[in-house]
Amino acid sequence: MKHYWAFLFLLVPILGLLTVVLAPNFNDGLPPDVSENGWAIDRWFIFLLYVAGISFVFMECALCYSLWHYSGRSSREPRKSRHGSRLLKAAWTILPTFVFLLIAVYQVKTLADAQARRPDVPITAEVTGRQFRWDVRYPGADGLLHTPDDMVCVDGDIHLPSQQKVLLVIKSGDVLHRFSMPNLRILQDVAPGTEQYVWFMCREPRAAVDMMFGEPWLWGASNRKGLATFEPDEDFKNWLTRKAAEQNAHRVPEPPHAE
Amino acid sequence: MSTRAIDSPSRREGLHLGRFLSTYVFSRDHTVIGIQFLFSALVWFLIGGLFALRICWPLALPWSKARMLEHLPIFAESGQIVSESYSLLFTMLATVMIFLVAIPLVTGGFGSMLIPRMIGAEGMAFPMLSMLSYWFMWPAFIAIGASFFVVAWPAPGWNSSLHLVVVPGGQVLWLVGLTFVGLSSMLGAMNHFTTILQLRAPGMTMFRLPMTMWGMFITAILQAFVLPVLAAVGLMQLMALKFGASFVISKGSGASGLFAAIGGGQLLLWHHLLWFISHPAAYLVLLPMLGMVCDILACFARKPLFDYKRMVSSIAGIAGLGFVVLGHHAFVSVMGPFQSMTFAVATTLLALLCVLTFFNWIGTVWGSNIQFTTPMLFAISFASMFILGGLSGVFMATTPMEAMILDSCCLFASFPYVFLATTAMGAFAAIYFWFPKMFGRKMHEGWGKVHFLLTFVFLIGTFFPMHLLSQQDVISSLGELNRYEPFGYLMPPRPFMAWCAILVVAAQCIFAINFFYSIAFGEPADGNPWQATTHEWAAPRPPDHDGHSDFQPIVYRGPYECGLSEASLDYYPQTMPPPDEQIPLPSDGRAGLSIPIGGAGMWLFLGSVFSFFATLIGSTLVLRLGPAAWPSPHDVHLSKPVGALSVFVLISTSLSIALGLGAARAGLVSKAKAYVWLTLLLGCMFLGVRLHEYLTLLSYGIPPAQFHGLVFEKADLQYAAAVRKQLNELKSAVMQRGDDLSENDQSRIQVIDHVLGKVDAVELAIRNEPDSQEGFSRLMELAFAIYPLHDDGAGQQPTEARAGAGHADETEGFNEQYPWLRLPVVIPGGRMWASAYALLMGLHALHVAVGLIVLALMLFVVLDRSRANLVENVSLYWHFVGLMGMCLIPLLHWF
Incomplete structure (x- = not known):
């Protein structure tokens, strides 16, 4: 009976192994990547999955083997050495230290390549989070934000040009907001009073991806889900022109100044 | 006549009632207090379990009706959970499980019961503080319990983002509750630290302490430095809610108009402080559990713990690194790649220590003689699950990756799996293991193993599928996953996980029945039923309610002397003398440091107060050096000469109390008293100057908004309207x-x-x-x-x-x-300044006032040599208060 407990604990590494083996094939792995830099992040994920998975299975199997092999012996039987092998201790200290530190230092390159240097392109749009919607403000013909020819959308959806760098300014109008596009491997928090920049490039000519807004534990968070539509530059400009015309048609004329 | 009065029935009833109250209710006996903590935590565990079930329901079946709960308005509307209820339940689940179950159970329950017995002390160093540490939990129970029933629950979510508050009532109660949890834990921490440091039995050197004691000792230090930060940020939030202060409120932020009038603070400051607290706070529970699991593994492996000293350093390292990994929770806020790398390195080192700890556990069971008792099974499951958390930490530490898995099932699998599930397994192991010590009987082994089997299997069923789901960026805690069409296919595993969670909770019924049945009818246990080596099994049982016994232990050996090939016995208790070896004992018997017991506690207390003020001063400096405006001292009518006078008076009080200490040590009673008088007078003078300064500010309308403040941040139409x-x-x-x-x-x-x-x-x-x-x-x-x-x-x-x-x-x-x-009046940055001034100087004045009360009480005591320790402790406190004043006053008057 005593050995059966060891088999019970074997359940954990078996499940771990299944996770490592099955995970990349589980519904095509991570959300479909349509971004320029997403492959680098995905590569990290798969690499870490294998490093952590193999380590996990190895350690759990070692535990299970000990449980199986050393259970039910006579209490008088002498036990093995108290302090173990110095070589073994040195090995299991140095090897994981080396691997873990290598990961910690090397991963910064991926981040730096993707996010450290803001591209020298004009701002495509300003996105402001509010409870419970996101306002998107596009610069008008003058290319500047917060001028009278700006175009503002408040329906939660966003249109962006594909196959070119997109630079967004993210702001918050009230609370801490989270702006996330999983298919572009973008996630950014923004606090009130601050502004953040995110940039990315959709490599597909046309794509419609989910935007997951807000912090999920907040009530009403799901009301802020949105759709980002990527389209070729010409279509994007046509869409902007059409929306600007709609907006101008509804614009209330400014009242005359009081004399 | 008097004899008759004493023997009267009412008098006897009074005596019985008084004795009952002092023995079982307001007891100062560490065992009774430990049991009080244990039972309170178990009651809240039941409540938290019900919350967990309620949360599982919409995860598995979104928008389905839970008919049983149809009539409970706080849970559901027409049996359905709505987003608001879901968010609040999520917050309260975390609050209950962490602050009312895990921390009281581990540090309050096991700490109180085990520390004196495992180190060979008669009781705790400060029995009164032990009692208070339990009874300070009751205001927390009441406040947090009451917050369920007010109009607005603690609405800001689990991370207490104040800007989400619409109606402050529930949040205020929640903060008050947490403040009392912090206070209770701090008292416990001082007690645990001093007891372990100073009251060890003769021969019990620090490196003969069982790992449980190392876990408790390091946790006590951690508590002393973490919980004051919690108290400080709680105060900042309370100030914002009740008095219009604005440390953590950015200008113009907030879901409602509640904070429209205030501003100048920084929301990110709150989030950084939150993570500075929250990461080490998880270790308050985890570290003692690591120690307990080491003891249980070694006991049932019948083999010494592998590499004891490295285990001690691993636990200390985990505690230390816990303070510097806060940044990995904020990779997606405002952080550059190289800042991220710093935190990533610290986090990977943390993961490394977890891995090394696991290797040591494997080393312990390797070549051993394992006995699969119920506590051992739970301890092995703890080890097995713990490593999963350690390795998932590598994902959290990798910046590009963490941004992808934030809020995903992977994170959700990691934290509750490690923190709640693993901790629960460790707690069960500890309860089964030390139950004979608490109640003199063993819990039923067969039912214990059934309990283990069901709990272990269903916990795996609950959490392991989340690692598969984590491949997609799934919002784990969202009750409305089905509204995200691309993730609809992820729904099928959710009912399975939810049912497993329900069965985990159901399995605890077996534990509850076994627990209560065994208290009354369990198999009687002799003094050392597990043949363990650690000291507590040599101590007498049942416990002595007065905390005294004739048992005078001497420790001769380390805590894990068993299973040695050269030994004639399978195990050697720590109190068993070696046959032909004499161990030199300390001259004064006890193995503690050669400083007064109170002095050790006082140093840790001062460390706590330092942590408290450092948080407030640091936050003020962040705001002062930030982009927001900050008025010059002159514009808020602060006088530099008055500030200088205050500092001079404080320095003078430090000098006078130091002279008083010297006089007391020399046995000059009247001289010592004269110096105490002088200190008291100078202290009163200091408070008088502070009061005058505050009244001046009041006359100019510069206090915080709710204290008749008249400050506006800028001249606008609102300002003109207010003037009109x-x-x-x-x-x-x-x-x-x-x-x-x-x-x-x-x-x-x-x-x-x-x-x-x-x-x-x-x-x-x-x-x-x-x-x-x-x-x-x-x-x-x-x-x-x-x-x-x-x-x-x-x-x-x-x-x-x-x-x-x-x-x-x-x-x-x-x-x-x-x-x-x-x-x-218009003073740019004036509201923030007024908040900082009121909080910093108000709290400092409060500390001074407490010191003055103690000084006044000392006037009624003969300050001879025997009271020199008392004078020393008071003077330590007073010097510290003076030091804080010397930091605060220049910060506000000159800077």
Whole structure:
């Protein structure tokens, strides 16, 4: 009976192994990547999955083997050495230290390549989070934000040009907001009073991806889900022109100044 | 007659009642207090379990009706959970499980029960503090319990983002509750630290302590430095909610208009402080559990713990690194790649220590003789699950990856799996293991194993599928996953996980029945039923309620002397002397440091207070050096000479109390008392100066908003309207006196009309040119005429406003010329400054007042040599208060 407990604990590494083996094939792995830099992040994920998975299975199997092999012996039987092998201790200290530190230092390159240097392109749009919607403000013909020819959308959806760098300014109008596009491997928090920049490039000519807004534990968070539509530059400009015309048609004329 | 009175039934009942209360309710016996903590935690565990079930329901079946809960308004509307309820339940689940179950159970319950027995002490160093640490939990139970029933629960979510508060009632109760949890834990921490450091039995050196004691000792230090930060940030939030202070409120932020009028703080400051607290706070529970699991593994492996000293350093390392990994929770806020790398390295080192700890556990069971008892099974499952958390930490530490898995099932699998599930397994192991020590009986082994099997299997069923789901960025805690169409396919595993969670909770019924049945009818256990080596099994049982016994232990060996090939016995208890070896004992018997017991506790207490003030001072510096405006001391009527006088008085008090200590040590009783008198008088003088300064600020309307503050951040139309409102009220008050106005009244009317004329001019200018600079300049002139600034807070002299104000005396505004006006004033950054001043100086004055009360009480004591330790502890406190004053006063008066 005593050995059966060891088999019970074997359940954990078996499940771990299944996770490592099955995970990349589980519904095509991570959300479909349509971004320029997403492959680098995905590569990290798969690499870490294998490093952590193999380590996990190895350690759990070692535990299970000990449980199986050393259970039910006579209490008088002498036990093995108290302090173990110095070589073994040195090995299991140095090897994981080396691997873990290598990961910690090397991963910064991926981040730096993707996010450290803001591209020298004009701002495509300003996105402001509010409870419970996101306002998107596009610069008008003058290319500047917060001028009278700006175009503002408040329906939660966003249109962006594909196959070119997109630079967004993210702001918050009230609370801490989270702006996330999983298919572009973008996630950014923004606090009130601050502004953040995110940039990315959709490599597909046309794509419609989910935007997951807000912090999920907040009530009403799901009301802020949105759709980002990527389209070729010409279509994007046509869409902007059409929306600007709609907006101008509804614009209330400014009242005359009081004399 | 008197004898008859003593023997009267009512008197006897009174004696019985008094004894009952002192023995079982307000007991100072560590075992009773431990059991009180244990039972309270188990009751809240039941409540938390029900919350967990309620949360599982919508995860598995979104928008389905839970008919059983249809009539409970706080859980559901028509049996359905709505987003608001879901968010609140999520918050309360975390609150209950962490603050009312895990921390009280581990540090309060096991700490109180085990520490004196495992180190060979008669009781805790401060029995009164032990009792208080339990009873300070009750205000927390009541406040957090009551927060369920107020109009607005603690609505800001689990990370207590204040800007989400719409109605503050529930949040205030929640904060009050957490403050008492912190207070209780701090008292416990001081007690645990001092007891382990100072009351060890002869021969119990630090490296003969069982790992459980190392876990408790390091946790006590962690508590002493982490929980004051929690208290400080809780106070900041309370100040914001109740008094209009703004440390953590950014200008213009908030889901409601609740904080529209305040601003100047930084929301990110709150989030960084939150993670500074929260990451080490998880270790308050985990570290003692690591120690307990080490002891249980070694006991049932019948083999010494592998590499004891490295295990100690691993636990200490995990505790230390816990303070410096806060950044990995904020990779997606405002952090550059190289800042991220710093935190990533710290986090991977943490993961590394977890891995090394696991290797040591494997080393312990390797070549051993394992006994699969119920506590051993739970301890092995702890180890097995713990490593999963350690390795998932590598994902959290990798910045590009963590941004992807944030809020995903992977994170959700990692934290509750490690923190809640693993901790629960460790707690069960500890309860089964030490149950004979608590109640003199063993829990039923067979049912214990059934309990283990069901709990282990269903916990795996609950959490392991989340690692598969984590491949997609799934919002784990969202009750409405089905609204995200791309993730609809992820729904099928959710009912399976939810049912597993329900079965985990159901399995605990077996534990509850076994627990209560075994208390009454369990198999009687002799003194050492597990043949364990650690010291507590040698101590007498049942426990002595007075905390005293004739048992005088001496420790001769380490805690894990068993299973040695050369040994004639399978195990050697720590109290068993070696046959032919004499161990030199400390000359005074006990193995503690050669400082007074109270002194050790006082140093840790001062460390706690330092942590508390450091948080407040650090936050003030962050805001002071941030982009927001900050007024110069002159513009808020702080006087540098008054500040200098205060510092001088404080230094003088430190000198006088030091002289008093010297006199007490020399046995000069009257001289010592004279110095205490002098310190008391100087302390009162210091408080008098502080009071005068505060009254001055009050007269200028500079305190926080709810303390009659009149400060506006900028001159705008709201400001002009507030000025007009005040002037109209003053005028109507004067006019109500009738037609026969005195000269004084008439002159007042003239002044009011004069200022009203200025307000009219400003409003007219703005109406004509809404967007022009002219209107803004007029507003600035009005503000300057009322309250002239010497510095606009951004380092620029408001010369134009000064010139435009047309005031006779540039240094005096209307408010100063006519104090009865009390018009609103414009001080950029003034609200933030007023909040900081009120909080920092108020708390410092409170500490001074406490010190003065203690000094006053010392006047009734004969301060001879025998009381020198008392004087030393008080003087330590007083020096520390003085030191804090010397930091705070220059910070506000000169900086």
